[in-house]
Amino acid sequence: MKKLIIIFSVLSLLIFIRPVLGLGANNEVMETTAVSNTQVQTPDEENVLDGAFKGIKTFYNYTGFANATSGHIIMIIVGIIFIYLGIKYDYEPLLLIPIGIGVIIGNIPFVAGNQTGIYETGSVLNYLYFGVVKGVYPPLIFLGIGAMTDFSSLIANPKLMLLGGAAQIGVFATFLGALYLGFNLPEAGAIGIIGGADGPTAIFLSSKLANGINVLADGTTVKNLIGPIAIAAYSYMALVPVIQPPLMRLLISKEDRKIKMKPPRAVTQKEKMIFPVVALILTLFISPSALPLLGMLFFGNLLKESGRTERLAETARTKLIDIVTILLGVTVGASTQADIFITKDSMLIFGLGAISFVIATCGGLLFAKFMNLFLKDGNKINPLIGAAGVSAVPDSARVVHTEGLKSDPSNYLLMHAMAPNVSGVIGSAIAAGIILSFLG
Amino acid sequence: MKKLIIIFSVLSLLIFIRPVLGLGANNEVMETTAVSNTQVQTPDEENVLDGAFKGIKTFYNYTGFANATSGHIIMIIVGIIFIYLGIKYDYEPLLLIPIGIGVIIGNIPFVAGNQTGIYETGSVLNYLYFGVVKGVYPPLIFLGIGAMTDFSSLIANPKLMLLGGAAQIGVFATFLGALYLGFNLPEAGAIGIIGGADGPTAIFLSSKLANGINVLADGTTVKNLIGPIAIAAYSYMALVPVIQPPLMRLLISKEDRKIKMKPPRAVTQKEKMIFPVVALILTLFISPSALPLLGMLFFGNLLKESGRTERLAETARTKLIDIVTILLGVTVGASTQADIFITKDSMLIFGLGAISFVIATCGGLLFAKFMNLFLKDGNKINPLIGAAGVSAVPDSARVVHTEGLKSDPSNYLLMHAMAPNVSGVIGSAIAAGIILSFLG
Amino acid sequence: MKKLIIIFSVLSLLIFIRPVLGLGANNEVMETTAVSNTQVQTPDEENVLDGAFKGIKTFYNYTGFANATSGHIIMIIVGIIFIYLGIKYDYEPLLLIPIGIGVIIGNIPFVAGNQTGIYETGSVLNYLYFGVVKGVYPPLIFLGIGAMTDFSSLIANPKLMLLGGAAQIGVFATFLGALYLGFNLPEAGAIGIIGGADGPTAIFLSSKLANGINVLADGTTVKNLIGPIAIAAYSYMALVPVIQPPLMRLLISKEDRKIKMKPPRAVTQKEKMIFPVVALILTLFISPSALPLLGMLFFGNLLKESGRTERLAETARTKLIDIVTILLGVTVGASTQADIFITKDSMLIFGLGAISFVIATCGGLLFAKFMNLFLKDGNKINPLIGAAGVSAVPDSARVVHTEGLKSDPSNYLLMHAMAPNVSGVIGSAIAAGIILSFLG
Amino acid sequence: MTQILLNTDPISEGYVILITGLLIVFGALVILALFFNFGLPVLLYVYKIITKGKDKKISEIKVKGDTGFTGEISAVIGASVHMYLSEQHDHESAILTIKQVKKTYSPWSSKIYGIQNRL
Amino acid sequence: MTQILLNTDPISEGYVILITGLLIVFGALVILALFFNFGLPVLLYVYKIITKGKDKKISEIKVKGDTGFTGEISAVIGASVHMYLSEQHDHESAILTIKQVKKTYSPWSSKIYGIQNRL
Amino acid sequence: MTQILLNTDPISEGYVILITGLLIVFGALVILALFFNFGLPVLLYVYKIITKGKDKKISEIKVKGDTGFTGEISAVIGASVHMYLSEQHDHESAILTIKQVKKTYSPWSSKIYGIQNRL
Ligand code: NA
Ligand code: NA
Numbered sequence A, B, C: 001m002k003k004l005i006i007i008f009s010v011l012s013l014l015i016f017i018r019p020v021l022g023l024g025a026n027n028e029v030m031e032t033t034a035v036s037n038t039q040v041q042t043p044d045e046e047n048v049l050d051g052a053f054k055g056i057k058t059f060y061n062y063t064g065f066a067n068a069t070s071g072h073i074i075m076i077i078v079g080i081i082f083i084y085l086g087i088k089y090d091y092e093p094l095l096l097i098p099i100g101i102g103v104i105i106g107n108i109p110f111v112a113g114n115q116t117g118i119y120e121t122g123s124v125l126n127y128l129y130f131g132v133v134k135g136v137y138p139p140l141i142f143l144g145i146g147a148m149t150d151f152s153s154l155i156a157n158p159k160l161m162l163l164g165g166a167a168q169i170g171v172f173a174t175f176l177g178a179l180y181l182g183f184n185l186p187e188a189g190a191i192g193i194i195g196g197a198d199g200p201t202a203i204f205l206s207s208k209l210a211n212g213i214n215v216l217a218d219g220t221t222v223k224n225l226i227g228p229i230a231i232a233a234y235s236y237m238a239l240v241p242v243i244q245p246p247l248m249r250l251l252i253s254k255e256d257r258k259i260k261m262k263p264p265r266a267v268t269q270k271e272k273m274i275f276p277v278v279a280l281i282l283t284l285f286i287s288p289s290a291l292p293l294l295g296m297l298f299f300g301n302l303l304k305e306s307g308r309t310e311r312l313a314e315t316a317r318t319k320l321i322d323i324v325t326i327l328l329g330v331t332v333g334a335s336t337q338a339d340i341f342i343t344k345d346s347m348l349i350f351g352l353g354a355i356s357f358v359i360a361t362c363g364g365l366l367f368a369k370f371m372n373l374f375l376k377d378g379n380k381i382n383p384l385i386g387a388a389g390v391s392a393v394p395d396s397a398r399v400v401h402t403e404g405l406k407s408d409p410s411n412y413l414l415m416h417a418m419a420p421n422v423s424g425v426i427g428s429a430i431a432a433g434i435i436l437s438f439l440g
Numbered sequence D, E, F: 001m002t003q004i005l006l007n008t009d010p011i012s013e014g015y016v017i018l019i020t021g022l023l024i025v026f027g028a029l030v031i032l033a034l035f036f037n038f039g040l041p042v043l044l045y046v047y048k049i050i051t052k053g054k055d056k057k058i059s060e061i062k063v064k065g066d067t068g069f070t071g072e073i074s075a076v077i078g079a080s081v082h083m084y085l086s087e088q089h090d091h092e093s094a095i096l097t098i099k100q101v102k103k104t105y106s107p108w109s110s111k112i113y114g115i116q117n118r119l
C-alpha cells in the first residue's frame, strides 16, 4: 500500500513540478530530440512564467475590483445596512437579512457571459428568480400565512373588516400619484399596490403588470419594476413602527385613544371551519384575478382549522414558508443589480411608497373616527385600530397595542386590532385582483 | 418629523380628493389657462363620475357573478361536499380537503386572459399543475410512502403477495370495460388503473397515456382524462370502508371469516435492508416502465431500513410528502374546471371506477378462497385478507381487521392483511408499467 | 345495497369472463348475425389465446431480461457495493446510499421511447436531473452547509487558512494531468476540481464546463462528464479515511505529529456575524464566478449567526438540504447509465481523481511543515492538520484528530483541523470560480 | 392581456379605477361582513336542525372551543399574538390528539402516522 | 410513443393485454415470493459463511430486531398500523441513536449533526 | 462562453492557469486572513467607540459567547464536531429564546410564531 502511494505521489509531483525541473512539456507531446528540446525549453520556460503574469492580468479583468462601479458600492452598503437594521433593531429580520445579503450578492461586479448574474439566462440565481418573475412564490407564502393566521377576531366582529377596506385608499391614491408622475397605467397599478403594505401581493401584482415583458396597446413595453416595488414594500413594512405612531398621535385625540372596546365574543370551531370556504368563494367571485393569492390564503387557513390536516398546515407554515422565504428574499435582493436598479424610477417609487403608507394609515384612522359617528356609546371602537388596516401583519396591530397601552395601561387593543389587520390583507389582495382585471 | 408628516399627508390627500375640490386633472398635464380649465372642468367631473359607473359595469363582467354557469355551481358544491366528508366522517381528510378546496378554486368563474385558470399558460396554478401533467409528483409521493411503509409482513409471508396480484383483475377488467364503452386503447389503459386503488399510480399513468397530447397512429389525439381519473381514484379510495364490507359478507362464509392465521415470523433487519434492493431489481427488470414509481418506492424504503439515513427517510415521509400532497391535492382538484370536467366521459369513468373497485375486491376475496384449496389446515389463510389486495393502504387492511373482529373478537387480522395490502401497491405499479409498455 | 352490488359484480364479471363463455367480442361492435358470430367465434377464440402468447413474447422484448447488457449488470453490482459500503462501513451513508440506489435505478435496462431513462426528455428522472445539469442543487446544498458550519476556528486563527489554499494544488495538478491525457481545456478544468474534495463544487463546475453542450472555438463539443466527475468526487471523499493516514505517516515525522497547538482564542458573536458578510464580499470580488457557491454558503452562515433567523437556518440545514441531497444523490447515481458511463474517459477520470486526492493531501501536509519553518516554538502548528485542507468536511478533520491521538492520546487536534478544513471548502470554491472565468 | 380604455386620458381613467376600485373593495368586505353577521348564524341554525344533535364530533370541539376562551381572557392572557395563537393551537390539537391518536397517514389513505399529524 | 397493434380489433387486443398483463403481474409477484421464500435464506446463509461472525454491527441490529418483536405480539399490541409502525420505528432508532450519537452530517461527508438524524 | 487563448499550446496554457490559479487562491485566502487578523479588530474598536457602550443587545450575546467557550474546553468536551457545534447552537438559541420568546413570524413582518423560530 505505502509503496503504491509513494509511487503515486512522486509520479504526480513530478508532473506537477516539471517547469521547475525544466523538462519541456510539449516534447512528450510532439516527439522532438533532446537537442531541440533544450532549445524549445528556454522560450517555453519564459513562456510559462510571463504567461503567468499575463494570466493574472487577464484574470484581473474578471475580478470585481476591475468592474466595480460606484453603483455597486452604494448597493452593497445598502445591503449591509439592511442586515444591520435586521440584526440590531430586529426590524423584520426574516426578510431584511435575506434581502440584504441578496442585495450584496446581486451587486458583486462580474463580467457578463459566465451565467453569473440573476438577469443572465441559465444562471442559478436566474432559475431561482423564476419563482418571483412568474409570481409563484407569493401564493405559496400566502398558503403558509393562511396556515398560521387566526381569523376569529374577524369572525367575532365583522364590521371591523371595513377598516381593512378604508386603508386600501393608500393603494389607489398611490396608483393615481404614479400616473401623475408619468408612469403608464399597468406600472402605476403595480406601484400603487405598495400601499397594500403586503410584500407577497406587491410582488405578485408587479410580476403580472410591470414585468418588462407586457406590451401596451400603443406598442410600448412596460418597465420591469418588480425589484424596486418589492424592496419598497418590504422596507416600509419594516418601518411601520417608525411611520405609524406619529400619525396616530396627530389624528386621534387623547380621549379617543383611551376608548375601551367590548371583548370579542368567543368563536366556535365550526365557524372557523366555514370562514375560509365562504370567504374564498365570496371574495373570489367578486375579484377572480386574486385567485392565486386568496385561494391559497384560505386553503392554508382551512388546513389549519379543519382539525384533520394539522400535519399539512404545520408543514405549510414552517418548512414550506421558510424555504420560499429564503429563496424569495435572496432573489428579490439580488434583483437590485445596480445598473438596473439605480434609476430615477426607483427613487420615485420609494417616494410614492412612503406617501402610500402615510395615506393608508390616515385612511384607516379617519375611517375609524367616521365609523364612531354611527356607533352608540359602549359599542364605539378605538380609532387607533384603524391604523392596523394597512395590514403589515402583525406589526401594525402591535404598534396599535403599544400606543393604546401608552394612553391607558389597562387597555389591551391587540385582539381588536387583529381584525382590521387581517382584513387589510384580504382587502389589498382584492384590490390587486381589481387592478389586474382592469389593467392586466 | 411631525411637520414633515403633516405636509406629506395633506399634500397627498389633496391629490387624492382633487375631483371633489373640482380641480382639473389634465390641465396640469396639458398646460391650459384657468379659463379653459373651468370649461374643461365640468365635463371632466361628469366624465369621472359616470366613468365610475361605467367602470363598475365593466368590472362586473369580470366578476364570477357575471360568468358563473350551472357547471361552476355544481362543482363548487361538489368541492364543499368533499371537504365536508373529509372533516365530518374523516374519509381521507389529507386528500379530500385539499382536493375539495382545489375543486372550488378551479371552479371560480373568471374571464380568460389574465393568467388565472389552471389551464392558462403562465398562471401560477398552471406552473404547480406541471408536476401532475409531467407525472413528477407521484414518484415523490412514492418516495415518502416507501419511507413510511414496513414490508416485514410481506417478507415474513411471501405467498400472500399473490393476493395483491389477484386484485389487479380490477385493473384489466376496467380496461376492457372502457374499451367496450368506446375509449381508445391508451385512454382505456389509463382508466383501468383506477382499479389499482392507488392515487399516485393513477395520476402517473394517466399523465403518460391520457394527457390530451399524445397522438395515435390513426391521427386522433387522446383526451385529457387526468382530472376525472384522479378524482375517481381518490374518491373511491375514500369510500373503501363503504364499498368493501358488503362484498366480504357476500362472498366469504361465516366460518371462513373466523379462520385464525399463524403469527408471521419475526423478520431480521438484514432482510429488511435487502428487500428494497432485490424487489427493485426484480420488479423493474420485469416491468421497466414502472421505474419512476417502484424505483422511488424502494429507494424510500431503503432510506428507512438502512439505519444510516434516518434523517433523509424522516424528511421524505414528513415534510417532502406533505408539500407534494398539498400541491398535488389542490391542483388535481383545480383541474376539474367545469367546462372541461363535466362531460359524458367523466361520468363513464366514475361508473367504471365503481365497478373496478368491486371487481378488484371480489378478485382478491375469491383468489384467497381459491388459495385455501391448496393449503393444509393450520396454514389456511383467512379469505377476508384478500380484500386488502386492492391496496388503498392501509384502509382496506383496517376494514379487513374490523370485519375479522366482528366475527371473532380475538382474531387480529391487521398484521396479515398488511401483506396483500402493500403487495397490492407493488402489483398495480407493475400493472401500470405493463400497460405503459404496451400502449405508451 | 347488497342487491345493487351483486348485480354490479355479476355484470362486470360476465364482461370479464366472456371469452371463457365464448361470446364474440366484435359482434357487439359490428352487428353480425348469430351464425356469422359462431363462425367468427372460433378463430377469435384462438386469436385471443395465441394472441396472449404473442403478447407475452412482445412484452418480453420490453423487459430488462431482454435488454440487459454486461454493462448494466456491472453497474448494478457497483450500485450494490456503494450501498454495502455505506451501510456496513458507514462511509458517507447519506451520499453513498442514495447514489448507490440511483446507480441501480439508472441501469435498469429499458426500451427507449417511453420516457423512462434519465436522459430521455420528459421522463421524471430527467426533470429531477435538471437541478444537476443546471447546477441548481449545489448552491442549495452550500446554503445548508453554511447554516451548519461554524467558522470560529477559522476566525480565531486566520493563518491556518493558507493550508486550505495549499491543498488546492491538487485541483490544478489534476487539471494539468487531464490536459496531458488529452482532455480539452474545459473538460480538464472540470476534472481538476475533483481535487477539491468537494462534491457540490465538482457538480457545479462540471455542469458549467463539461456538460456536453458547450462548443469550443474549434467547433468541437465538450463531453458530458458530470456523472463520472461527481461519482469520482463522492467516492474518494468517502475513502478519505483510507487514503490520508498512510500519507500522513509517510510525510510527517513522529515528533512533528506530537506537536501540541495553543487553544484557539474565543470568538465573539459579533465577529461571527461579520465573518460571512466580509468573506462573501472579499472572496467574490476576487472570484466572481464562484458567486452561486460562495454567495449561498455565506448566506446560510449569516442565517445561522445572525441570531434573528434561526428558523430559516434550521430549515436550510435540515429539511431543505435533506430534500436536495435525496434528489441530487439519486439523479447523480442514475446518470451513470452504462452505455453512457462506461467509457475510457470515466476510467481516466477515476485514475486522476485518486491522484488528485493524494496530491492535495501531500500539498497540505508539506505546506504545513513549510509554515513551521517560519513559526517560533510554541506557535508551531501540527503538520497533520495540513491534511484537513483538502476539505471533505469534516472527515479529514476527524482523520487528523484520530492520527493525532495515536501519537499522543492527550493531543486534541479536531478544533485546529477544522480551520484548514473549512478554508479548504472556500479555497476550492474560489478555484472553481477561477477555472470558470478562464475556461467558461 | 386585455385593456379597457374607458377614457383616452390616463389620469381620468385613473380616477375611474380609483373610485370603482374603492367601491368594489368596500362592497366585497361589506358583503363578507354581512354574511358573517347574519348569514352564518342562520346557516349554523339550519345545520343544527337538520343534524338535530346527531352531530357529536364537532359539537364537542365546539364546546371545548368555547370554554376558557372568551376573547377577553385571551386578550389579557395572550399579550402577544403568538401567545394567543399558540395557546389556541395547543388547545385544539389537544382535542385532536385524543380524537386522532389512532389516526395514521398515507397518500392513499390519510391514516398512517397520525402522531406526525402533530409534527 | 410506440404502439403494438397485435390485432386490428381493439377489443381483441384488450383481451390480449388483459391476459398477458395478468400473467405478467402474477409472474412478477410469484418470482418475488419465491426469492424471499428460498433465495434469500440461502443468500443470507452464504453471506454468514463468508463473513463468518466478523459481521458484528448488523448482527447486533438483527438480534435486537428479533427480540420482543414477533408478529403476534405486535399484532396484538399494535392494534393499529400506526402503533405497529411507530413502535417499530422507535425500536430501530433507539438502536441507531446509540450507534450514531457521535455521527454527524455534511454533503461532503455524512457525519455532521447526527442528532438531527432523528429529526 | 468566452475563452482566452494565451497560448496556442493547451499544455503551456495549463501551466499558466495552474500558476495563476494557485497565486490567486493563495492571494484571496491571504487577504481574508489579513483582514481577520488586523482589519476586523480595528473595525470592531471603531464600532465600539461610535456606539460607546450603548450597544447592549449584542454585547450581551458577545459576553455570553465568550464565557465557558474557549476552544480548548470545547476541544476536550466536544470530542466530535457535532458535540461542538450543537453545544454552541443550544448556547445561542438559549439566549435567543429569552430575547425572542415574544417574537412572532409572518412574511410581512417576521414576528408571528417565534416559538417556531426554534423549530
Ligand atoms: Na393591506
Ligand atoms: Na393496487
Ligand code: NA
Pocket (backbone or CB within 6 Å): C167, C195, C196, C197, C198, C389, C390, C391, C392, C424, C425, C427, C428
Ligand atoms: Na477543497
